[in-house]
Structures are given as structure tokens and as C-alpha cells.
Amino acid sequence: MESIFANSKNVFLDTVNAKDYIQLDRVSAIYKSLKDSIAKPLKMVLLFGKPGTGKSMFLSKLYDDLAQECNIYLYETPILDETEFYKVLAQDIFNIQYNDTLNLTQFMKIVKERAVEEVPIVLLDEAQLYSEVLMEKIRLLSDTRCIKFVITLHKTEKEDLIAKEHFQTRIWETFELENASKAELKIYIQKKLMKANCFDTANMFHTKTVNKIYKLTQGNYRDTNKLLYTLFDIYHTYEKNTHFPLSTTHIPNKFIEMAAIHTGLINA
Amino acid sequence: MLNIHDLEKRWRRYKIKSFLPYVIVSIVLFAIVPAVYYFYTTNTKAVPQKKPTAAKKTVPKPMLPPKNKPAAVKAKPAAIQPEPMAVQPKPIAVQPKPVTVQPKTVVIKKTKETSFQTLKPSMNFMKNIQHEVRQPQCRYKKTKQKQFKERKVTEAVQDISVESPAIKKEKKINITIQRKETQNDIYEIIKRFKKSRNPALSLFVAKKYYELGNYKQAYNYALITNQINSNIEASWIVFAKSLMQLHQKNKAIHTLQEYIKVSHSSNAEILLNEIKSGKFK
Ligand SMILES: Nc1ncnc2c1ncn2[C@@H]1O[C@H](COP(=O)(O)OP(=O)(O)O)[C@@H](O)[C@H]1O
Ligand SMILES: [Mg+2]
Numbered sequence: 001m002e003s004i005f006a007n008s009k010n011v012f013l014d015t016v017n018a019k020d021y022i023q024l025d026r027v028s029a030i031y032k033s034l035k036d037s038i039a040k041p042l043k044m045v046l047l048f049g050k051p052g053t054g055k056s057m058f059l060s061k062l063y064d065d066l067a068q069e070c071n072i073y074l075y076e077t078p079i080l081d082e083t084e085f086y087k088v089l090a091q092d093i094f095n096i097q098y099n100d101t102l103n104l105t106q107f108m109k110i111v112k113e114r115a116v117e118e119v120p121i122v123l124l125d126e127a128q129l130y131s132e133v134l135m136e137k138i139r140l141l142s143d144t145r146c147i148k149f150v151i152t153l154h155k156t157e158k159e160d161l162i163a164k165e166h167f168q169t170r171i172w173e174t175f176e177l178e179n180a181s182k183a184e185l186k187i188y189i190q191k192k193l194m195k196a197n198c199f200d201t202a203n204m205f206h207t208k209t210v211n212k213i214y215k216l217t218q219g220n221y222r223d224t225n226k227l228l229y230t231l232f233d234i235y236h237t238y239e240k241n242t243h244f245p246l247s248t249t250h251i252p253n254k255f256i257e258m259a260a261i262h263t264g265l266i267n268a
Numbered sequence: 269m270l271n272i273h274d275l276e277k278r279w280r281r282y283k284i285k286s287f288l289p290y291v292i293v294s295i296v297l298f299a300i301v302p303a304v305y306y307f308y309t310t311n312t313k314a315v316p317q318k319k320p321t322a323a324k325k326t327v328p329k330p331m332l333p334p335k336n337k338p339a340a341v342k343a344k345p346a347a348i349q350p351e352p353m354a355v356q357p358k359p360i361a362v363q364p365k366p367v368t369v370q371p372k373t374v375v376i377k378k379t380k381e382t383s384f385q386t387l388k389p390s391m392n393f394m395k396n397i398q399h400e401v402r403q404p405q406c407r408y409k410k411t412k413q414k415q416f417k418e419r420k421v422t423e424a425v426q427d428i429s430v431e432s433p434a435i436k437k438e439k440k441i442n443i444t445i446q447r448k449e450t451q452n453d454i455y456e457i458i459k460r461f462k463k464s465r466n467p468a469l470s471l472f473v474a475k476k477y478y479e480l481g482n483y484k485q486a487y488n489y490a491l492i493t494n495q496i497n498s499n500i501e502a503s504w505i506v507f508a509k510s511l512m513q514l515h516q517k518n519k520a521i522h523t524l525q526e527y528i529k530v531s532h533s534s535n536a537e538i539l540l541n542e543i544k545s546g547k548f549k
Contacts, residue, residue: 051456077464077466077468078466078468080467080468080471080497080500081497081499081500126468129468129469129472131502230270233270234270234272234275237270237272238272241272254279257279257282257283258275258276258278258279261275261278261279261282262270262275266282268278268279268281268282268285
């Protein structure tokens with residue numbers, strides 16, 4: 001027999017998969033305007049936010065949604081080397097294989113020659129890892145309006161501002177993702193569990209419990225995932241070791257605190 | 269696997285720790301209340317004698333034998349009382365830490381940015397993050413508001429323009445917080461690197477460590493990066509620079525020469541010349 005706690009635990013594995021995307025009002029609103037802005041003749045779209053606010057999830061969802069109708073490419077890990085970067089794009093977008101080195105001028109020529117009506121969209125995750133030089137070249141590329149870049153940055157607030165300023169001189173649009181509010185966190189947790197048919201455990205998250213979790217994670221999705229993964233791990237361990245059944249009406253604070261200690265959200 | 273017994277033990281310790289302040293406070297309260305009551309009653313009884321010391325003298329009088337003894341005992345903890353009082357605020361202060369510190373950094377950073385931006389128009393977002401230049405606040409506000417009128421960031425920026433004089437005072441705190449943040453950033457990235465073995469991450473770490481002056485670690489991570497991908501110029505450069513900082517000039521020169529042979533990297537050559545001519549600081 002399968003354990004409901006083991007199933008619930010796996011719901012909170014920290015993975016990014018468009019199929020697991022959960023609609024939350026605010027997130028959906030941003031998602032919609034992001035989608036709209038892609039249709040606009042903007043050169044670049046910048047998506048930023050602290051780690052764990054769902055940027056990669058967003059890109060993955062965007063990719064999944066548009067892959068059918070658009071010319072869209074997703075790069076989850078940055079391609080550091082400049083030549084390699086152009087080569088990969090040339091290969092993926094224009095189906096041109098290059099063996100020698102490829103520089104910006106050459107690549108730009110290809111881009112312009114091959115320009116099609118439907119502008120290819122390139123999604124770059126973790127763009128804060130690209131070098132300043134390459135970033136500048138990506139900007140130049142997007143100025144041609146023959147390729148549209150959507151990039152995500154995760155940095156401290158300070159660096160975010162610089163990054164925004166970085167794009168100020170161009171026509172760009174920024175979207176900021178934030179941690180969930182208490183209400184959103186509740187919806188997030190419950191929807192996530194219900195999606196996996198874990199209705200019993202979804203019902204365990206009363207407002208009070210969610211507030212307790214919020215206090216620990218500030219609504220950060222990644223931290224919440226980690227905490228809840230451990231929480232259900234604790235449940236699962238108790239389930240295996242004890243003979244009397246565990247209550248599924250509410251979650252004792254003890255379990256949440258133990259999970260928080262284990263994940264380092266509480267120092268003890 | 270989860271070690272539930274160990275976790276329970278840690279949880280119990282944590283519980284005791286977090287209850288300690290309350291226990292101390294209640295002990296103190298229990299001590300204060302009777303003491304105050306005692307002083308109050310003896311003072312009012314001995315109206316002509318103003319000082320409590322004088323009041324104490326009245327205590328041994330055989331007048332109130334039953335009240336007398338326990339009151340004297342309780343008076344003792346009252347004398348100790350300032351000590352636990354001084355201890356108690358500490359553990360309490362520990363808890364709100366993550367909550368209170370963060371908004372502060374946000375506010376400070378934003379002002380710094382916005383009040384420093386005009387001189388340099390763009391770029392520098394990897395390296396020169398720390399010392400940027402001035403830019404009129406309104407420009408940022410406008411674009412921002414256009415996009416998201418309801419965003420918090422704009423509010424924060426507006427707040428700042430009012431509060432700006434207060435910010436100078438807090439600059440020092442700001443610096444240490446930032447340092448910690450970069451440290452935490454690094455740890456976060458190292459964690460991700462360990463999972464993905466992505467050289468972009470290790471190179472990032474190497475550069476950050478170099479900026480922080482931790483040349484040993486900068487060297488280590490540049491080395492790791494080179495092992496994963498030996499074609500990253502920036503990594504070789506950090507590697508050689510770190511060697512220089514670790515007083516390994518010969519090794520640095522040798523490394524650069526070898527790398528230049530393979531890559532013909534002009535940046536590496538520039539660095540090599542700097543090192544050879546002693547211009548490298
Ligand atoms: N809208 C969402 N629906 C479902 N899961 C989400 C959503 N937003 C974030 N998550 C989850 O939160 C975690 C962190 O999100 P991620 O996109 O990796 O953050 P970031 O890229 O900003 O660091 C991921 O495991 C992801 O599954
Ligand atoms: Mg991400």
C-alpha cells in the first residue's frame with residue numbers, strides 16, 4: 001500500500017517542470033502580461049526576483065505554452081563561452097552548423113540574412129551568470145529586432161537595480177517575481193497537493209498552519225518546498241516506526257519546527 | 269535518511285531555549301510582585317520613615333511575625349532581579365532578526381543605487397556592483413510605475429526620497445550586511461554548483477572570492493572550473509591572478525604561458541605582460 005505521506009513528500013521535490021505549474025492570481029497576471037509583452041515589438045524582456053520566487057518555473061511554463069505556435073528556445077543553464085553561445089543559437093535557430101569560431105559580426109550577419117517574419121524567442125535562465133561582455137552583445141543582438149530575448153536574473157536587490165539600469169537605455173520591459181503572500185502560500189500548498197491527488201494532506205493546511213510556515217519561509221517557494229518535503233519525510237518516518245495511526249486533521253507545530261530545524265530555517 | 273531521534277533531541281533543545289526567556293521573565297515577575305507589594309505595604313505602614321532601608325529595620329519587629337519571614341525571603345530575589353532582566357532581552361532579540369534586518373537592507377541599498385546612478389550609464393552589473401554612480405530617482409520611478417503600479421519596490425523608493433537624511437547614519441551597517449549577503453550568495457551558488465557541476469557557477473564563485481580577497485578559495489574554484497572546462501579564458505585569468513596574490517609569481521607566469529600557447533588569448537597576454545613588468549599590483 002502506498003503511503004499518503006510519501007506521496008505528499010514527493011510533491012515538494014524541488015524541480016522545475018511546466019506541468020507542475022500552479023496558477024496563482026498574481027503570478028498569472030504577471031504571466032499574462034509577460035506573454036503579451038512578447039507579442040509586442042519590444043527587444044528584450046527581463047524577469048527578475050530573488051532565488052526561489054519561481055523564475056525558472058515561469059520560463060519553463062512559457063516555453064511549454066508557446067512551443068507549439070512560436071519559434072521558441074529555452075536555455076536553462078548559461079552558455080558561458082561566447083563562440084559556443086553563437087554556435088548553439090545558429091544551430092538551434094537557423095540550423096547552421098559551424099565548426100570554426102563564430103564572432104558577433106558573423107553571427108549578426110547570419111541573423112539579419114535569415115531574418116524571418118516570426119521573430120525567434122530565446123529564453124535565457126540564470127542570466128546573471130553571463131559575463132558583462134557577453135551580456136552587452138546579447139543586447140546588441142536584440143537591437144537588431146531579429147531575435148527576442150527573455151532573460152531571468154536573480155540577484156540581491158542591489159544588483160537587481162543595476163541590472164535594471166543596465167537595460168534602461170534599451171526598449172525593454174521588466175517583470176518582478178516576489179515571494180508568495182500568506183493567502184497565496186495556502187493556495188500554492190493546497191493546489192500542489194491536490195494536483196497529486198493528496199486531498200487528505202491538502203486539508204491539513206489550515207490558515208494557522210500556513211501562517212506558521214509563512215513565518216519560517218517568508219513565502220519563498222523554494223524554502224517552502226524544502227520545509228514541506230522534510231515535514232512529510234518526518235511524517236513518513238513516524239508512520240514506518242510507530243504502530244498507531246498519525247492524525248491527519250492538523251499538523252502539530254512540533255513537526256513543522258522539526259522540519260524547520262532540519263532544513264536550517266530555525267537555528268538549533 | 270532522516271534521523272528522527274536526533275531531530276527530536278534538537279527540537280527539544282530548541283524548545284527549551286525558546287521558552288527560557290519566558291521562564292526568566294515569569295520568575296522575575298514572581299519575584300518582583302511580592303517584593304513591590306512588600307515595600308509598598310511596609311512603606312505605607314511606616315509613613316514617617318521615608319527610606320526603604322528604614323522600612324527594613326521595622327521588619328524584625330515582633331509586630332507581624334507571620335508576614336515577616338516569607339517577605340524577607342522574597343526580598344532577596346528582588347535584589348538579584350536586575351541581572352536576569354539584563355539577560356532576558358538577548359534571547360528575545362534573536363528571533364526577530366531575519367524579519368527586521370531585511371527590510372533595512374532593502375531600503376538602504378535602493379537609496380544608494382538611486383542616488384548614485386547618473387555618471388555611469390549602464391553595464392557593470394557583474395563587477396562594479398558595489399560602487400555605482402548617480403541617477404535621478406524619477407527616471408527609475410517612472411519606468412517602474414508604468415509597468416507595475418502596485419509593486420512594492422516603487423513604494424520603497426518613494427519612501428526613501430523622504431527619509432534620505434537618515435540613511436547616511438546607517439551606511440556602516442550596510443557594508444557588513446552586504447558582505448554577509450555576498451557570502452550567502454556564494455554559499456547558495458556553491459550548493460547549486462555541487463548539484464549541477466556547471467562551470468559557469470564555479471567561475472562565478474571564483475570571481476566572487478577573488479573580489480572578497482579570499483585568494484585561496486578563488487584559486488580552488490578557478491582550478492575546478494578549469495578542470496571541468498579548460499577553455500574558459502576568464503577562469504584562467506582568475507586562476508593566474510589568484511596565484512599572484514598567493515605569491516606564486518613563477519607558477520602564474522608558467523600557467524599563463526601554457527594557456528596562451530593553446531588559446532592565443534589576448535587578455536591572458538596582457539595579464540602576462542603586466543605580471544612580467546611588475547605592473548600587476
Ligand atoms: N507557480 C508555480 N507553480 C508551481 N511551482 C512553483 C511555482 N513557482 C515556483 N514553484 C516551485 O518553486 C521552486 C522554486 O522555483 P524556481 O522557478 O526554481 O525559482 P527561481 O528560478 O526563481 O530560483 C521550484 O521547485 C518550483 O517547482
Ligand atoms: Mg532558477
